[in-house]
Amino acid sequence: MRARYPDHEGFVERDGVKVAYESYGDNERSVLLLPTWEIVDSRVWKCQIPYLARSFRVVTFDPRGNGRSDRPSQVSAFDRRELVGDAIAVLDAAGVERAVVVAWCTACGVMLAAEHPDRVTALVEVATDLPLSRDPGEEQGYPFDEPLATDTGWAKWNRSYWHRDWQGFVEFFMSAMFSEPHSTKQIEDAVGWGLDTDWETIALGMDANWPRDREQALDLCAGPRCPVLVIQGDDDGIVGPARGAAVASAVHDARLVLFEGSGHAPHLRDPIKINTVIKSFVDRVGGAPMPARVWTRGLHRSKRALYLSSPIGLGHVRRDVAVAHELKRLCPEVQIDWLAQHPVTAVLEAEGERIHPASRWLANESAHIASESTEHDLHCFQALRRMDEILVANFMVFQEVVEEGLYDVVIGDEAWDVDHFWHENPELKRGQHVWLTDFVGFLPMPDGGEHEAYLTSDYNAEMIEHIARYPWIRDRAVFVGNPDDIVPDRFGAELPVIRDWTAEHFAFSGYITGFTPPTAEQVPAWRAELGYLDDELVCVVAVGGSGVGRALLDKVIAAYPMAKRQLPALRMVAVAGPRIDPAVFPTYDGLEIHGYVDRLYRHLCVCDLAVVQGGLTTTMELAAAKRPFLYFPLGHHFEQNFHVRHRLERYGAGRDMDYAATDPDQLAAVIAENIGRPVTYCDVETDGAARAAALIAELV
Amino acid sequence: MRALEPCATGYAERNGVRLHWEQFGAGEPTVALLPTWSIAYSRHWKYQVPYLARHFRVVTFDGRGCGRSDRPTEPSAYSHVEFAADIVAVLDATGTDRAVLAGLSLGSVWGLQVAADHADRVLGVVCFGSSVALAPMLAERVVYPFDQRLTSTEGWAKYNRYYWLEGGYLDFLEFFLGRFFPEPHSTKQIEDFVGWGREIDPATLVAIEEGVMSGEREPMRSVCARITVPVLVIHGDEDRLAPLAAGAALAEITGGELVTIVGGGHGVQARDPVLVNHLIKGFVDRIAR
Numbered sequence: 001m002r003a004r005y006p007d008h009e010g011f012v013e014r015d016g017v018k019v020a021y022e023s024y025g026d027n028e029r030s031v032l033l034l035p036t037w038e039i040v041d042s043r044v045w046k047c048q049i050p051y052l053a054r055s056f057r058v059v060t061f062d063p064r065g066n067g068r069s070d071r072p073s074q075v076s077a078f079d080r081r082e083l084v085g086d087a088i089a090v091l092d093a094a095g096v097e098r099a100v101v102v103a104w105c106t107a108c109g110v111m112l113a114a115e116h117p118d119r120v121t122a123l124v125e126v127a128t129d130l131p132l133s134r135d136p137g138e139e140q141g142y143p144f145d146e147p148l149a150t151d152t153g154w155a156k157w158n159r160s161y162w163h164r165d166w167q168g169f170v171e172f173f174m175s176a177m178f179s180e181p182h183s184t185k186q187i188e189d190a191v192g193w194g195l196d197t198d199w200e201t202i203a204l205g206m207d208a209n210w211p212r213d214r215e216q217a218l219d220l221c222a223g224p225r226c227p228v229l230v231i232q233g234d235d236d237g238i239v240g241p242a243r244g245a246a247v248a249s250a251v252h253d254a255r256l257v258l259f260e261g262s263g264h265a266p267h268l269r270d271p272i273k274i275n276t277v278i279k280s281f282v283d284r285v286g287g288a289p290m291p292a293r294v295w296t297r298g299l300h301r302s303k304r305a306l307y308l309s310s311p312i313g314l315g316h317v318r319r320d321v322a323v324a325h326e327l328k329r330l331c332p333e334v335q336i337d338w339l340a341q342h343p344v345t346a347v348l349e350a351e352g353e354r355i356h357p358a359s360r361w362l363a364n365e366s367a368h369i370a371s372e373s374t375e376h377d378l379h380c381f382q383a384l385r386r387m388d389e390i391l392v393a394n395f396m397v398f399q400e401v402v403e404e405g406l407y408d409v410v411i412g413d414e415a416w417d418v419d420h421f422w423h424e425n426p427e428l429k430r431g432q433h434v435w436l437t438d439f440v441g442f443l444p445m446p447d448g449g450e451h452e453a454y455l456t457s458d459y460n461a462e463m464i465e466h467i468a469r470y471p472w473i474r475d476r477a478v479f480v481g482n483p484d485d486i487v488p489d490r491f492g493a494e495l496p497v498i499r500d501w502t503a504e505h506f507a508f509s510g511y512i513t514g515f516t517p518p519t520a521e522q523v524p525a526w527r528a529e530l531g532y533l534d535d536e537l538v539c540v541v542a543v544g545g546s547g548v549g550r551a552l553l554d555k556v557i558a559a560y561p562m563a564k565r566q567l568p569a570l571r572m573v574a575v576a577g578p579r580i581d582p583a584v585f586p587t588y589d590g591l592e593i594h595g596y597v598d599r600l601y602r603h604l605c606v607c608d609l610a611v612v613q614g615g616l617t618t619t620m621e622l623a624a625a626k627r628p629f630l631y632f633p634l635g636h637h638f639e640q641n642f643h644v645r646h647r648l649e650r651y652g653a654g655r656d657m658d659y660a661a662t663d664p665d666q667l668a669a670v671i672a673e674n675i676g677r678p679v680t681y682c683d684v685e686t687d688g689a690a691r692a693a694a695l696i697a698e699l700v
Numbered sequence: 701m702r703a704l705e706p707c708a709t710g711y712a713e714r715n716g717v718r719l720h721w722e723q724f725g726a727g728e729p730t731v732a733l734l735p736t737w738s739i740a741y742s743r744h745w746k747y748q749v750p751y752l753a754r755h756f757r758v759v760t761f762d763g764r765g766c767g768r769s770d771r772p773t774e775p776s777a778y779s780h781v782e783f784a785a786d787i788v789a790v791l792d793a794t795g796t797d798r799a800v801l802a803g804l805s806l807g808s809v810w811g812l813q814v815a816a817d818h819a820d821r822v823l824g825v826v827c828f829g830s831s832v833a834l835a836p837m838l839a840e841r842v843v844y845p846f847d848q849r850l851t852s853t854e855g856w857a858k859y860n861r862y863y864w865l866e867g868g869y870l871d872f873l874e875f876f877l878g879r880f881f882p883e884p885h886s887t888k889q890i891e892d893f894v895g896w897g898r899e900i901d902p903a904t905l906v907a908i909e910e911g912v913m914s915g916e917r918e919p920m921r922s923v924c925a926r927i928t929v930p931v932l933v934i935h936g937d938e939d940r941l942a943p944l945a946a947g948a949a950l951a952e953i954t955g956g957e958l959v960t961i962v963g964g965g966h967g968v969q970a971r972d973p974v975l976v977n978h979l980i981k982g983f984v985d986r987i988a989r
Contacts, residue, residue: 284986289955289957290957290986292951292958292959293957293958293959293960294959294961294962295959295960295961295962295972295975296961296962296963297883297961297962297963297964297972299885299963300962300963
């Protein structure tokens, strides 16, 4: 899922070539994010669009040769001047008179600014390819047009190699583009864009007319009279580190911003910094009026906490509300605001919590996760990786909130964006930071093979390096659980044992259920209150808050008639959740299907059996209430398959089920076998919220 | 010891009145930190000068009636017109074609006047605790007349020529500076200003007060309407000398930026110097890139 979709999209056509454009927002000032070389499409700006579109009207288009634009077959169609023509046609079609142009690599930004000063108010040039210094590839001196005996390194920049192994070239080139460690996702994206076109198209572009020598480049640079911002990484493996300074000195009114340690695509690898640099440049050249500001004297401020509760799964918010209540008890003077999104906001509103108005700008993580799931399957590690642009978009919102909001403490319950990007941009940290999580360490699914093991360990390594380098970003890390809940695995082959590392870097709150389960004596009263009769065998089926639960629900309902024959007293209470229509299921006597159920935990606490997914919150609610339950971990969900399963095994709780291997008949039999069965789980503590709150209160 | 000594000093002279100026730093553009009511001389900018001088050229001068400037005795020497003209004279004397002007209280009134009359000399104006007549005075300030003998010496009754001249001046200063700095823990700021206030003879301050209040004046609204340069208004919401509403109106009429300091009093440049320094720097960077 994208973090933001265009408000308007269309095509322009010039000489029979159709070019696809998109426009975002309806703000007064406009920014045109120019396509670069046709080896990639306009998605290269995915980390900029959601942020910039909140302040500006943002226009993008796919270059001819990639994305949704045509792939013409004549060399002349790829003349760089055609891209300038396309840009003007797109601005016309989008109704944009003047724009700040942001160009990556391509010389077309300079051409556009020089030739259309009435349309370009200012220009940002990221890692420009104007040949004013030597390309690192040139230094190896391989000819492009002759077949070579070697295909190592820049010898891959060769027509016959492209023909032979386009993917090999794309992988080489995109890896060279990201010299920064831990760039797997960025490289993967870029390779995907490169494979979206073909070598023939790119070869046409190579034959087309574009500035190739220093003289031409200097001529071009002399053109623009508008303010120009040049951004250059000092580890740029494509155009070299010296390029930015050379371009800045050749342009009339240019300022250089150097990114140390950055490669060729800092807008993808360091999007937070680039976004703020672009925004403040556009603000400066645009002469936008400064809004009225308020600054409150230090001692005049009341104490405030900003709470972020992960919306992935409905589980976090319940425990976070419990922690917030305990925190308010310990520190009544602290005002807690929530930066939250649906469905977390639904719970918070019901609890009367304060939701920060900027919450409305957040891109929906829950919808993204739903879009990533298939039949009882959610590859949550990959889903999290593919949530990258949403995390960038939401971090930008968060950062604005903390810069304005004067928060003493930021509490993030698996607020991945805050934790990751504060480590990536440590100068942005504001206030104390509490990181809460119930698992540590990405683990590979076995069928992902070596590559997935490499990816998870790379993600873990980056996190470990973050913590080691910036121990002051997390003022307190709280593991929601106990040391024994942690899996025995390593973070990766060469990396620490997760349990040891976590014990060293976290405080432990014990598990947080967010409620106190009824005692055996209280159960009958609870049951009566919920309308469950003594002689009924109540089986609650709960499949979480997203659409991924549909398949399991289908299977359990298919098992119902058989189970009912075996257990005439069976009453099945199925909860479809807010995203599944209860009306789609068959109806049977003794089966009821609800959409949303308020405080579902009360039903779980008194049922005779529960059938659930492998999510931590629901299974631990059942463990705490000591009810028998069957749990079906989602396919490819490493957290449910490893972390949660490990924890439940420690408590001796629940029966682990395999969705694919269980047919409805078998399921009916297992339901009959387990319903009402006495259980002997380890106790789950009930003071977790208070302990977590005490750990936070020490900072406030 | 001062944090930064001036790199040049001198006098500008108008009609026989000498005005002592100091210059710091050599950057571009020039920021002129204006005099305020003569109760305090140019040292009231002491927290701004060293920082701003690392980025810009800074000019300060002592207002007529205080510091090392001359102290004429007749009230007519202290009209608004004179104070505004002094600013231009100091710009001339220091070879300053154009400057960003920053003024506190009355200083911002004079800076705005110069911006309206001499737009070619002014890049922008920063106004602190502006005592501009664009909103009603605080009610407590309009109870007692300045030039009548009063029976009370409580509160704003201390703002009175007879009280000043007949032994109450120090008591007035302490009262006045307490109003000036309502922020808790302002002992040092109050002490500084009381000290500067004591350097001036009460008779001179009476002449200044009479001069400032006399003479025909263009309504502030009309002055503001003539201003074309950028304006930054910084105002404490607990300003007990000039109400925040006046600063807000100033920002609105001039199309300027407004920064409200919640919990801030009248002397925010002394009480919240870090914020104020950054605000001035950001403003100058924006308008004089």
